[in-house]
Each structure stands twice: as C-alpha cells, then as structure tokens.
Amino acid sequence: MINRVSMKQFISVRDIGDLKAAVDEAMEMKKDRFKYVELGRNKTLLMIFFNSSLRTRLSTQKAAYNLGMNVIVLDINQGAWKLETERGVVMDGDKPEHLLEAIPVMGCYCDIIGVRSFARFESRDYDYNETILNQFIRYSGKPVFSMEAATRHPLQSFADLITIEEYKTKPRPKVVMTWAPHPRPLPQAVPNSFAEWMNATDYEFVITHPRGYELDPRFVGDAKVEYDQMKAFEGADFIYAKNWAAYMGDNYGQILSRDRSWTVDSRQMSVTNNAYFMHCLPVRRNMIVADEVIEGPRSIVIPEAANREISATVVLKRLLEGLKG
Numbered sequence: 001m002i003n004r005v006s007m008k009q010f011i012s013v014r015d016i017g018d019l020k021a022a023v024d025e026a027m028e029m030k031k032d033r034f035k036y037v038e039l040g041r042n043k044t045l046l047m048i049f050f051n052s053s054l055r056t057r058l059s060t061q062k063a064a065y066n067l068g069m070n071v072i073v074l075d076i077n078q079g080a081w082k083l084e085t086e087r088g089v090v091m092d093g094d095k096p097e098h099l100l101e102a103i104p105v106m107g108c109y110c111d112i113i114g115v116r117s118f119a120r121f122e123s124r125d126y127d128y129n130e131t132i133l134n135q136f137i138r139y140s141g142k143p144v145f146s147m148e149a150a151t152r153h154p155l156q157s158f159a160d161l162i163t164i165e166e167y168k169t170k171p172r173p174k175v176v177m178t179w180a181p182h183p184r185p186l187p188q189a190v191p192n193s194f195a196e197w198m199n200a201t202d203y204e205f206v207i208t209h210p211r212g213y214e215l216d217p218r219f220v221g222d223a224k225v226e227y228d229q230m231k232a233f234e235g236a237d238f239i240y241a242k243n244w245a246a247y248m249g250d251n252y253g254q255i256l257s258r259d260r261s262w263t264v265d266s267r268q269m270s271v272t273n274n275a276y277f278m279h280c281l282p283v284r285r286n287m288i289v290a291d292e293v294i295e296g297p298r299s300i301v302i303p304e305a306a307n308r309e310i311s312a313t314v315v316l317k318r319l320l321e322g323l324k325g
C-alpha cells in the first residue's frame with residue numbers, strides 16, 4: 001500500500017519526503033504511466049527554459065501528457081523578450097522586460113511552473129542563492145519545480161535513484177561519483193544533487209576528483225572523498241561520471257584540470273565489481289567516458305534517461321495533488 005504524498009514545490013531531496021515511498025511510487029507508475037491521466041485534466045504546465053535541454057524538455061512534457069495536462073513551453077532566449085533579472089538596474093539596455101513583471105504574468109497562464117536556470121559562474125553567491133528559481137517561487141503564485149537550477153537537478157537525481165534501485169543486486173551497493181574532464185566549465189548542479197540524494201540513502205557513497213574540485217561541503221555531507229580514482233573505483237557497483245567546474249574560493253567556475261587519465265575507460269572499470277556505468281547525459285565521449293564503456297554491456301545511460309519520464313511523472317502527480325489542499 002503506497003502512502004500518497006502531495007507536494008507544493010520540488011527543488012531538492014527534502015521536498016520528496018520518504019525516499020522508499022517515492023521509489024515505490026515510481027515503480028508503480030512504471031507499470032501504468034497513464035493511471036492518473038484524469039488528475040491533470042484542464043491543468044496547465046508551463047515549462048520555462050533559460051538554458052538548452054533535450055531530456056528534461058521531452059521527459060517532463062511526456063510526463064505531463066501522462067497525467068492529462070496541457071503544456072506550454074517557453075524558451076526565454078528564443079522568442080521571448082530579453083529579461084532583466086537584477087533589481088535596481090536602469091533598464092536602458094537591450095532587455096525590455098523585467099523578471100519581476102514577467103514571472104507573475106507567467107503565473108497567470110498556468111497551474112504549475114517548471115524552471116531551468118543554470119549557474120552563470122559570475123558570482124558564487126548569486127548562483128548558490130538560487131536567485132532566479134527563488135524569484136519564481138516568490139512571485140509566480142504557483143507551485144514551482146526545478147528542471148535543473150544553479151545548484152541542483154533533482155528530477156535527474158530521482159531518476160538516478162530509481163535506476164540504481166532497479167539494477168542493484170545487494171541492499172547497500174557501493175556507488176562512486178567520479179569527476180572526469182571536459183573542455184568547458186560545467187555547473188555543480190548534477191554532482192551536488194546526486195550527492196544529496198545518495199547521502200539520503202544508506203548506500204556506500206564515495207566521491208572522487210582531483211584536488212581543487214571539492215564540492216560544497218553542504219552537499220558532500222558524510223560521503224567519503226577519495227582523491228585516488230583507481231582506489232575509489234575498487235569494488236564499486238555503480239560508477240556515476242560527471243564533470244564539474246571548481247567550487248572553492250576564487251577558483252569558482254574555473255577549469256583546474258584537463259587530465260585525460262580521469263576519463264572513465266576499461267582500465268578503471270576493471271577494478272570495479274563489474275559496475276554499471278551511469279551519466280546524466282549529454283556526455284562528451286572520450287573526454288568523460290571511453291566509447292567502449294558507454295557502449296558496453298554495463299552501460300545503463302539509456303534506461304537512466306528513460307527513468308526521467310518516471311521521475312517527472314511522480315513529481316508532477318504529487319504537485320497536482322498538492323493543488324487540491
């Protein structure tokens with residue numbers, strides 16, 4: 001028997017409540033993803049993208065259709081007015097509309113709002129205060145969920161958890177999140193969020209990265225940090241690869257290493273417990289992961305991406321149930 005949970009927002013692991021109940025609900029949803037198709041009748045989801053997306057856009061839209069919702073998608077940088085986001089600015093530049101008017105207007109046309117807004121790497125405080133996402137929460141008047149914000153990507157992490165639960169062969173698998181090189185500086189949202197969700201489980205969770213790539217300690221929590229990647233991989237059941245730019249101090253948003261010895265290939269995978277390979281995608285082949293690993297029999301990146309539809313369906317269902325109360 002599943003204990004039904006409603007939600008008013010979904011921006012972090014805290015909003016999902018009991019993880020076991022959430023995973024059970026996801027498994028139930030997977031058996032019949034149209035079971036709640038009446039729940040979203042005459043309800044409208046507005047998806048706001050400040051940044052590009054393939055998986056989040058498609059899976060969240062599909063999830064909304066599973067629940068019978070109408071969907072509006074707005075790409076802020078394609079077809080909308082350019083938006084000023086700073087308060088107090090004299091708006092004599094190229095941005096004709098302020099977010100503080102745009103957000104409540106957007107709220108007029110929908111019942112639930114999803115927002116994708118990445119870290120900008122101009123200011124760590126601006127990014128880590130989740131300035132854009134919090135303005136939507138404050139001014140839209142509607143339940144808001146993150147479709148990847150500056151510091152977290154909870155829809156991805158929920159799908160990752162569902163995937164691990166499906167593939168694990170022991171109650172407490174060893175899950176290793178590894179940094180890997182990338183030609184561009186990437187936000188910490190995915191690794192932060194993955195760490196936050198893994199720390200909420202009872203898995204053995206290890207983070208490995210070159211020195212200088214320490215994540216915000218609030219996300220690292222009690223995870224073990226191992227700077228020797230080969231040592232970290234020993235006996236692992238799941239390898240979760242991701243690049244991120246530096247978080248600490250004046251190096252915030254910088255690339256500190258391009259060391260291709262951190263690229264996940266058969267050398268590292270050989271010391272694991274025949275680990276499954278995971279990545280949120282998109283992935284740069286032969287930077288993050290070698291062809292032979294991502295194409296190999298233990299790569300579960302496609303089922304992981306498929307579970308994005310399931311995590312989004314559960315989250316939207318709970319947000320729809322939250323509209324009632």
Ligand code: CP
Pocket residue numbers: 052053054055056057148156280281282
């Ligand atoms: N993993 C993920 O969020 O993919 P997109 O950036 O394509 O949405």
